[in-house]
Amino acid sequence: MNGLPEEQMSPRRDLLKLGALAAGAAAFAGTMTAQQAAAQAPAGSTLRTVLSRGKLIVGTGSTNAPWHFEDEKGQLTGMDITIAQILARGLFDDVSKIEFVRQEPAARIPNLTTGKVDCVIQFMTVSPARAQLVNFSRPYYVEGVALLTSAKGKYKTHKELTDAGSAAKASVLQNVDADTLVKKALPQAQVLQLDTQANVIQALDSGRADAAIIDLSTVGWLVKRNPDKYLDSGFHYETQLYSIAMRQGDLDWLSFVNTTLNVNMHGHQTDLYDKAFQDFFGAAPPRRTPGFPVI
Amino acid sequence: MSDTFAFVVGTLPFLWQGLLMTLFVSLIVVICSLLLGLLVGVAFAYASWWLTLPLRAASDILRGTPLLVVIFSIYYLLPFVGFNLQPLPAFLLALTLFKTAHVGEIARGAIQSIAKGQTDAGKAIGLTFPQRLLYVIFPQAVRRFLPPWINSVTDAVKGSSLISLVGVVDLMLAAQQVIGRTYEPLPIYLLAAAMYFVINYCLSVLSRRLEARYAYIRE
Numbered sequence: 274m275n276g277l278p279e280e281q282m283s284p285r286r287d288l289l290k291l292g293a294l295a296a297g298a299a300a301f302a303g304t305m306t307a308q309q310a311a312a313q314a315p316a317g318s319t320l321r322t323v324l325s326r327g328k329l330i331v332g333t334g335s336t337n338a339p340w341h342f343e344d345e346k347g348q349l350t351g352m353d354i355t356i357a358q359i360l361a362r363g364l365f366d367d368v369s370k371i372e373f374v375r376q377e378p379a380a381r382i383p384n385l386t387t388g389k390v391d392c393v394i395q396f397m398t399v400s401p402a403r404a405q406l407v408n409f410s411r412p413y414y415v416e417g418v419a420l421l422t423s424a425k426g427k428y429k430t431h432k433e434l435t436d437a438g439s440a441a442k443a444s445v446l447q448n449v450d451a452d453t454l455v456k457k458a459l460p461q462a463q464v465l466q467l468d469t470q471a472n473v474i475q476a477l478d479s480g481r482a483d484a485a486i487i488d489l490s491t492v493g494w495l496v497k498r499n500p501d502k503y504l505d506s507g508f509h510y511e512t513q514l515y516s517i518a519m520r521q522g523d524l525d526w527l528s529f530v531n532t533t534l535n536v537n538m539h540g541h542q543t544d545l546y547d548k549a550f551q552d553f554f555g556a557a558p559p560r561r562t563p564g565f566p567v568i
Numbered sequence: 569m570s571d572t573f574a575f576v577v578g579t580l581p582f583l584w585q586g587l588l589m590t591l592f593v594s595l596i597v598v599i600c601s602l603l604l605g606l607l608v609g610v611a612f613a614y615a616s617w618w619l620t621l622p623l624r625a626a627s628d629i630l631r632g633t634p635l636l637v638v639i640f641s642i643y644y645l646l647p648f649v650g651f652n653l654q655p656l657p658a659f660l661l662a663l664t665l666f667k668t669a670h671v672g673e674i675a676r677g678a679i680q681s682i683a684k685g686q687t688d689a690g691k692a693i694g695l696t697f698p699q700r701l702l703y704v705i706f707p708q709a710v711r712r713f714l715p716p717w718i719n720s721v722t723d724a725v726k727g728s729s730l731i732s733l734v735g736v737v738d739l740m741l742a743a744q745q746v747i748g749r750t751y752e753p754l755p756i757y758l759l760a761a762a763m764y765f766v767i768n769y770c771l772s773v774l775s776r777r778l779e780a781r782y783a784y785i786r787e
Contacts, residue, residue, distance in 0.1 A: 335741070336748030343745045347582060374655070375735040383640075387647040471747045475754065495751065 319391050319519070319526035328370045331357045332390035335375045337470060339494040339553035340396045349373055352490075353394045355549035356413055356517065356534075360392070362545070363533035382406055385520055392530065393518040396488075408521050410530045412514035413538065413546075417489035420458060420506035421477060421496070428483045431508035434459055437483070444473045444482035455486055458508055477503075490554055497555055539567075576755050579746045586742025587763055593728040593738065594767075596660055598721050601667035608668060609675020610701065623672075630669035635727055638662045643734050655734040663727055670720050678713035679705055711782045718775035722768045729764075739763060 323329050333353050334341045341351040358368035374390050381393045385407055396416070399409050420431060420443070428434045434441045438461040445451045447466045455464045465482050467473045470491070476482040484506060495503045517530055537546045539561055550558050611623055630638065639662040646653060653661065682705050690700035732741035743760040747753045 334748075335737075336744045338749055338751075342748045343582070344749070375737065375741070377733055377735075380733070380735070383644050387644050388652060389647070469744075471744075471751055471753045474751050 317523075319523050320529050321525075323364060323391055327365070328372055329357070329361050329364055330372045330374060330389075330391045331360075332374045332376050332381060332384045332393040333357065333395045334378065335373075337396065337491075339490055341394075352414065352549050352553045353396060355545055355553075357394050359537045359545050360394075360517075360530065360533055362542075363529070363536075368545075381518065385518055388520075391519075391526075396515050397518050399514040399516045403518070406521070407518040408523070408527045410517040410519070410527065411534055412516050413534055414490075414515040416513045416515055417509045418454065418458070418486060418511045419489040419492040419509045421474070421485040421487055421492045422483065422504045422506045423477050423480075424502055424504055426477070426480070426483055429504050429506065431458070431506040434462065434484055434506065437462075439463060441484065442482045443484045443486050444476035445486040446470055446473055454511070458486065458510060459484070493555055494553065572755055575750075575752065576759055579750075579756060579759065582746050583739060583742045583759065583763070586737050586739040589731070589737060590725070590728050590739040591767070593656075593660065593663070593731055594721075594725045597663045597667055597724050597728065600660075600664045601671050601720075601724070602717075604664070604668040605671025606675050608672030609679055612672060612676035613679040614697075627669040627672055630666055631673070635663070635666050635730060636733070638666050639730060639733065655731075655736050659731045659734050659736065663724065663730075666727075667720060667724050670723075671717060674713060674716045674720065675709075677716075678709035681712050682708050711779070714775060714779050714782065718771060718778075721775075722771055725767055725771070726764065 333349070335343055335349060337351075339351055341349060341353040344350045354373075357371050357373070361371045362368050364370070374384065376384055376390075376393075376395070378395065381395055381397060382403070384390050385393050393407075397403075397409075398416070399412065403409070420434065422429050422434070428437050428441055434443075441459060441462040442465055443455045443459055443462045444465040444467055445455050447468055448454070451466050452464050455462060462484075465476055467476060470487060473482075473485050473487060474495070477485040489509050492503075492505050496505050517534070519526055519530065536542050538558075543558075543561070547558055550556065608623055608627065611619055615623075639659060642653070642662040642665075643655070643658045646658070686704050686708065687700060690704045695703065728738060729740040731738045732744070737745070739760055743756045747756050750756075
């Protein structure tokens, strides 16, 4: 009558077929292993690839405490490493099934887009420009900027630094926004831009700078371990979100990573996240309360 | 002072694996680029245009391109044509190709500096081409080949530090890892510099001995 084939004119019969299929799939899913379930994911999905491979390949760094660094035994550790372990636990129920690819920050997106890593967990700041190139997970930390000062220095607090005006010098990591970043905290200070975070702090140690403008988490890490050497000036500003980065066009993988982070930050598996938060930032995460979701 | 000394000594085990990687990469690159570079040099000196033309193009491109670009081209561009090499083989390939182009030119210059009459003399006594190369040309060319080649070897050792850009832990990255944990850059950089110096000083001593040996044979 309307030119459609017969099967398209029988929506009720199709619904019955779909219902039977869904019921069968649900019954089957209850007996599937993770690897078997992965075989049901679309071909090319990273989730399927990772489960079939039996290990997760994570791009990260190894030179920035407290995010990713080697401990006294030469093992990678840090908040980023724990986040990777959280993913591995979600995938394999085994935190050790990870291969870490050590990379420079500049290699984060190239290594991802060329398929050398499954995801990047390397204190990667979320920005709309980057989101045009990669998919970001939900944030797992909110970073801030702070002023590290020296216990032996002329200026120890933010007020002393601002009062010093143009006599104060601040070292900061080279960046297109580095000058602006310093001026927000110390409008008149001289800016010393350096190539690595270690050199930014070395400038403070050697007296070339009166304050080092670095991540709040790093200030906390250094002050806690060297209270006689470093001070927190007490001024924190700007926030930035750290997320896991993934290749675009793979919603199964993105959804898995988000779900796993949610469960480990707000659900019933928060042990790893909480311990890392305590170990690397010296604080306990806010207490979760049952009831209305605050995620 | 003793604290600094103890700190430096304590970091040695962390730098050791990186040092071994630096030596391994340097050795592989030096051996492979020497063998390939000699073949390229011989080809430049004797082969037909249809072989030398593509070799010349490749050599000029590699010698005219920064090593960093060669490394990133092989590491990041090859995956787009189906060759997703692991970091170590990708870097070894990149540095070997880069150094082969340089060694090839050094070898060509050394071979072509030998008077044509030497080849004619070899032919006159019935030596085949390989025999002329082995018994007549190479023994004379080696003296001219050695000094620039040793410079090329020391460059390869220093160039191996770029392997950290593709995530392999060599001496340089091992040093940065220790700095990342301790935030004490100065003694670690000095220690790493001393290690690089010891490697290259040994190479310099070796080169002087080799040059002296072949100078004796020639004169």
